[in-house]
Amino acid sequence: MPAVAKRADRHTPESLLAVAVDVFNVRGYDGTSMEELAKAAGITKSSIYHHVSGKEELLRLAVTRALDGLFAALDEPGALEGPAVDRFAYVVRRTCLELVRNLPYVTLLLRVRGNTGAERDALERRREFDHRVADLAAAAVADGDLRPDLDPRLTARLVFGLVNSVAEWYRPDGPVTGETVADALGSLVLDGLRPRS
Amino acid sequence: MPAVAKRADRHTPESLLAVAVDVFNVRGYDGTSMEELAKAAGITKSSIYHHVSGKEELLRLAVTRALDGLFAALDEPGALEGPAVDRFAYVVRRTCLELVRNLPYVTLLLRVRGNTGAERDALERRREFDHRVADLAAAAVADGDLRPDLDPRLTARLVFGLVNSVAEWYRPDGPVTGETVADALGSLVLDGLRPRS
DNA sequence: TCAGACTAACCGACCGTTCGGTAGGATCGA
DNA sequence: TCGATCCTACCGAACGGTCGGTTAGTCTGA
CATH class of the missing domain: 1.10.357.10 (Tetracycline Repressor, domain 2)
Known part of the structure; x- marks a missing residue:
């Protein structure tokens, strides 16, 4: 019952993490803004906070x-x-x-x-x-x-x-x-x- | 005639560079604010700009x-x-x-x-x-x-x-x-x- | 209809930088 | 010698802009 094809959501904490790590590695953690992260993930900045608690959690x-x-x-x-x-x-x-x-x-x-x-x-x-x-x-x-x-x-x-x-x-x-x-x-x-x- | 003991100025571009490099290495370049740099040098933020053109020049x-x-x-x-x-x-x-x-x-x-x-x-x-x-x-x-x-x-x-x-x-x-x-x-x-x- | 994914608009804080102004030693004409 | 003037080093306050994060609400699929 859990695996009943939910909506094909575009983003998960996992997928955001993959994007974030790539951007962090190019721009540096401090040099990366949430706006950049959002753009790289094809999402708005505020939407990121729906999946993860913030920038530092992505790093952790x-x-x-x-x-x-x-x-x-x-x-x-x-x-x-x-x-x-x-x-x-x-x-x-x-x-x-x-x-x-x-x-x-x-x-x-x-x-x-x-x-x-x-x-x-x-x-x-x-x-x-x-x-x-x-x-x-x-x-x-x-x-x-x-x-x-x-x-x-x-x-x-x-x-x-x-x-x-x-x-x-x-x-x-x-x-x-x-x-x-x-x-x-x-x-x-x-x-x-x-x-x- | 030029070398007649000038005022003992506390800071030079050289001394600021030494301070900045140390702070950059601890906090990272992006993670370092001009305010932190100023505090480490014992000077105000604005005074730094009297000696160097800005943060990036220090890095350069x-x-x-x-x-x-x-x-x-x-x-x-x-x-x-x-x-x-x-x-x-x-x-x-x-x-x-x-x-x-x-x-x-x-x-x-x-x-x-x-x-x-x-x-x-x-x-x-x-x-x-x-x-x-x-x-x-x-x-x-x-x-x-x-x-x-x-x-x-x-x-x-x-x-x-x-x-x-x-x-x-x-x-x-x-x-x-x-x-x-x-x-x-x-x-x-x-x-x-x-x-x- | 309703939960969850998502967004536009916004927040206060802080960013690097600029600017007007000041303290005080150096310089100089008289 | 001395006041006027100039210059260098420095400061406090504020700039426009961006930061990470929040809020209130819209959209969508089951």
């Missing part, structure tokens, strides 16, 4: 989605079982794929600065994520499976800076697939650019 | 400074002479050091999205910089000094994404020096994280 929905996707990777078997170095490599690869799969949402998350409550909450969850990955890198160094001459915290920061930077240029309609990026990135991180002698 | 001054510093590295002997792989490594290291040395300005540059004229001009110069670095990577691959199985454009993007990501977490008053970051980064890029057998 977006970054929550991105964070849920990233944290999900940490709870998968590949991130929980086996040698730390393998788990580290798995998380790096998996995060990269998640970023590409969920590109607009993760991109928005990575640009959050902490001006609003939603942003500050997102930053806190991001810190938690970074912390868990740094622990993984430290464990791999302790196992002797990563170079001991590089500080594990610095390593974790560099590696995830590298992963996150993909959001700055990756385009899903481009020639490069997410798999290709994840492979190149994993190979670069583990083996470097120099040919093995 | 900042990103121009950052870009000039980065391009200067490309014209140094280390980036012009010798094997391509060495020039590539030199530019990576040099860019990293420049980022750390000029942190607030480069950070602001890296966050520019293209909403205003000043931002679009900056993005264009950034693209030019990236292009020249990608050429360097391609030349090094052609020489057989970088792994041929990774696409040089992808490589250049990843490596400079890595360098740029340093701006997200580096703090000059922290325990890590710019030299340390540059060394770790150069070593990671060339040799990877895996211990050499």
Whole structure:
């Protein structure tokens, strides 16, 4: 009884979110007005408030989605079982794929600065994520499976800076697939650019 | 006769720029009001316009400074002479050091999205910089000094994404020096994280 | 007929910017 | 030496415009 073809409403919180995230990523959250959002969605400004409580809720929905996707990777078997170095490599690869799969949402998350409550909450969850990955890198160094001459915290920061930077240029309609990026990135991180002698 | 001790004015375009860049980096350019800028500088909003033409000029001054510093590295002997792989490594290291040395300005540059004229001009110069670095990577691959199985454009993007990501977490008053970051980064890029057998 | 999707008109607050005016050191003619 | 004059740095008040959000009501399909 719920699924009896309602009126083909043009907008849902979900569809508005998709539009909003795209506009936020182009103009920036602060640089985007509700009027612009409305125009992009083909609706009037006031109509947006029929579906969502306001601008900040759209941001909160977006970054929550991105964070849920990233944290999900940490709870998968590949991130929980086996040698730390393998788990580290798995998380790096998996995060990269998640970023590409969920590109607009993760991109928005990575640009959050902490001006609003939603942003500050997102930053806190991001810190938690970074912390868990740094622990993984430290464990791999302790196992002797990563170079001991590089500080594990610095390593974790560099590696995830590298992963996150993909959001700055990756385009899903481009020639490069997410798999290709994840492979190149994993190979670069583990083996470097120099040919093995 | 001109240099006879003038009045000790509290503000110059230069000092306002330093304040503005710091505030822009915390709140974002769009998220910063002239009132906030004025409060941070200890001056009234209207007084700012005595020194600079407006908000966008402050942004333009900042990103121009950052870009000039980065391009200067490309014209140094280390980036012009010798094997391509060495020039590539030199530019990576040099860019990293420049980022750390000029942190607030480069950070602001890296966050520019293209909403205003000043931002679009900056993005264009950034693209030019990236292009020249990608050429360097391609030349090094052609020489057989970088792994041929990774696409040089992808490589250049990843490596400079890595360098740029340093701006997200580096703090000059922290325990890590710019030299340390540059060394770790150069070593990671060339040799990877895996211990050499 | 009635609930829900939607809109035009509007609100107070705040935006970047401008303007008229002022304090006070520098300059200069006498 | 001293008053008149000028200039630079600065300020308070206000501008037109835009912001995110609200209100009161219309339209529409079942």
